[in-house]
Amino acid sequence: MKKINAIINSFAFLLLVVLMSACNKDGIETIVIEDGQPSVAQMIIGTWNPNGGEMADPETGEVIEKIDKDDIPWLDFKGDGDEPFGTGESGNGESFDWSVDEGDGPVVGGGSGYDGEGPSIYWGGNRWYIFQLTERILIIYRFYGDYIIIYYYYRVGDYNEPEPEPTPEPVLPENVITEIRETTLQSATVPSTVTTYRFSYDNEGRIQNYTIVNGDYTYEWTYSYKGVEEVHVAGSESYMGYIGREGINSLYSLSSSGTNQVLVASPVYDNDGYMVALNNNAFDYENGNLSTFSYRGSIYTYEYTEEKNDANIDLNCFISSCGTYEHDYSHFSLFAPFGFYGKSSENLLSKEIWFESADFDYEYTYEKDDQGRISSITRKTMPRFSGNMLSMTSYEITYAN
Numbered sequence: 001m002k003k004i005n006a007i008i009n010s011f012a013f014l015l016l017v018v019l020m021s022a023c024n025k026d027g028i029e030t031i032v033i034e035d036g037q038p039s040v041a042q043m044i045i046g047t048w049n050p051n052g053g054e055m056a057d058p059e060t061g062e063v064i065e066k067i068d069k070d071d072i073p074w075l076d077f078k079g080d081g082d083e084p085f086g087t088g089e090s091g092n093g094e095s096f097d098w099s100v101d102e103g104d105g106p107v108v109g110g111g112s113g114y115d116g117e118g119p120s121i122y123w124g125g126n127r128w129y130i131f132q133l134t135e136r137i138l139i140i141y142r143f144y145g146d147y148i149i150i151y152y153y154y155r156v157g158d159y160n161e162p163e164p165e166p167t168p169e170p171v172l173p174e175n176v177i178t179e180i181r182e183t184t185l186q187s188a189t190v191p192s193t194v195t196t197y198r199f200s201y202d203n204e205g206r207i208q209n210y211t212i213v214n215g216d217y218t219y220e221w222t223y224s225y226k227g228v229e230e231v232h233v234a235g236s237e238s239y240m241g242y243i244g245r246e247g248i249n250s251l252y253s254l255s256s257s258g259t260n261q262v263l264v265a266s267p268v269y270d271n272d273g274y275m276v277a278l279n280n281n282a283f284d285y286e287n288g289n290l291s292t293f294s295y296r297g298s299i300y301t302y303e304y305t306e307e308k309n310d311a312n313i314d315l316n317c318f319i320s321s322c323g324t325y326e327h328d329y330s331h332f333s334l335f336a337p338f339g340f341y342g343k344s345s346e347n348l349l350s351k352e353i354w355f356e357s358a359d360f361d362y363e364y365t366y367e368k369d370d371q372g373r374i375s376s377i378t379r380k381t382m383p384r385f386s387g388n389m390l391s392m393t394s395y396e397i398t399y400a401n
Helices: 005-023 040-044 315-319 322-326
Strands: 046-056 063-067 075-078 085-090 095-101 120-123 126-133 137-144 147-156 177-185 193-201 207-214 217-226 230-235 239-243 248-254 261-265 275-278 281-286 289-295 298-308 347-353 360-368 374-383 391-399
Touching: 040 095, 040 126, 063 147, 289 322, 298 360, 315 322, 315 347, 315 374, 315 391
Parallel strands: none
Antiparallel strands: 046 063, 046 075, 046 147, 075 085, 085 095, 095 120, 120 126, 126 137, 137 147, 177 193, 177 391, 193 207, 207 217, 217 230, 230 239, 239 248, 248 261, 275 281, 281 289, 289 298, 298 347, 347 360, 360 374, 374 391
């Protein structure tokens, strides 16, 4: 039976984020409906953009029809929040009056399911029941014959706050990497290859721009965020990821128009926050470090130095097989190096032992700058049985200051 996919894949984990954040003063300050404070009338005020919808059977959860977000109007609820009514405007070019029945449902949203209980909003001639309402998310539904129509919305701007003032460029700490220059020397007869990776960050230290320059080719991506719950990546490949406590829980590739979403990755994390599965790939950890990585039947094994892997970017990703498991859905490694897939190994690699049928392995050495940071990494491709080094790759690392 086909279940309500958007709830399972897009919003179910957000409910956990909301509840945990409401209880944790160090988390996002997520406001929910609780004992009438704040009221639905207060929470609903603002502009909401659609993120899709469905027509479904309320008893079984079977999806009868998907509703494109372009067919759902955006909503702008206006009022002061002191009264359970106000005016509004919609994406249909219509003005409307609205009113709220606060109800007496549980903490987040309406009744125990699509049962027509709990808080509701009346606008446009229809009563819409609230399944979930937080400072960023609104899920509403109404009855339509024997079925229900479900709309998913996200808030435009911040809840109950003015537009933010322009902020200055962030002052980054000393261990923030802005560039990695990778040079591979093959042999006297094969020319070297050079690839440059550049990074910039937002005011919270999150990756914002990522550029790869490889010969005559340049690839660029821009990262944007909706609170702590979503990351959006735009560039030669575009993605949207929903973020839980450990990292991305579900990752979707986006079409060039941004309207079609395809689920491409569903990471699984252990109780310590390490990713243990990504699609058909498996990961094992020992003493805080990745010990084995299983990829399509091939098993990679890792050994480590005493050097700490404590830069803002996971250096092990750039020098080892990190891009291999992202290659299932991407030509580039756009998420693992930046902490989107849970905790990184605590130490830097000394050796990467390839799968059994391979005839070479990688060995690593490191140099530091006068501040004790890793400034250069050398990776040697060594034959497993006999002979000279096959190739050597160096990584020169530039920091913000």
